[in-house]
Amino acid sequence: MKIAVYPGSFDPITNGHIDIILRVSKLVDKLYVGVLNNNAKQLAFDADERVAMIHASLPEELKKNIEVVAFSGLLIDFAKQVQASLIIRGLRAVTDFEYEFQMALTNKSLLPEAETLFIPTNTTFLFLSSSMVKEVARYGGNIDGMVPKEIKDIVLGRLKKD
Numbered sequence: 001m002k003i004a005v006y007p008g009s010f011d012p013i014t015n016g017h018i019d020i021i022l023r024v025s026k027l028v029d030k031l032y033v034g035v036l037n038n039n040a041k042q043l044a045f046d047a048d049e050r051v052a053m054i055h056a057s058l059p060e061e062l063k064k065n066i067e068v069v070a071f072s073g074l075l076i077d078f079a080k081q082v083q084a085s086l087i088i089r090g091l092r093a094v095t096d097f098e099y100e101f102q103m104a105l106t107n108k109s110l111l112p113e114a115e116t117l118f119i120p121t122n123t124t125f126l127f128l129s130s131s132m133v134k135e136v137a138r139y140g141g142n143i144d145g146m147v148p149k150e151i152k153d154i155v156l157g158r159l160k161k162d
């Protein structure tokens with residue numbers, strides 16, 4: 001049984017994340033979307049809200065082998081807990097690489113039996129990040145196409161300044 005974790009802050013989930021989740025869910029028996037709940041950085045949404053937004057965004061028929069779970073502490077401990085041998089990360093541009101490489105090697109040194117797999121983003125989402133979504137939403141820009149339609153109003157409602 002191939003079990004993978006796709007960890008992230010997902011503050012909020014974007015269409016780029018959804019694309020990775022749907023593609024990876026076809027390659028593995030079980031995919032855990034791990035929502036970090038470390039309180040380390042200033043986030044717009046708490047972990048329960050981020051989990052709920054991911055749930056709301058996933059098509060019902062594709063939820064069969066996908067589970068969305070908040071985790072705290074180290075990613076490798078979460079991976080061990082759900083018996084995952086694969087850690088999934090999406091890669092957009094070369095600028096992502098240094099941070100991702102460092103994280104993959106750190107996780108490898110902590111849990112040698114797990115492998116990090118990098119999935120290149122769909123070119124449509126090359127520019128997309130949760131930070132950009134928040135920036136655009138904050139100033140009343142159009143976030144259609146950036147986040148799933150199910151969560152658009154929640155994102156705008158939280159971020160838009162009056």
Ligand code: PNS
Pocket residue numbers: 007008009010036073074075076102103106107
């Ligand atoms: O979406 P993000 O913020 O780029 O995701 C980063 C994440 C959650 C994958 C990373 O910060 C993480 O795994 N944090 C848990 C703490 C940890 O395990 N740190 C050591 C590896 S860098």
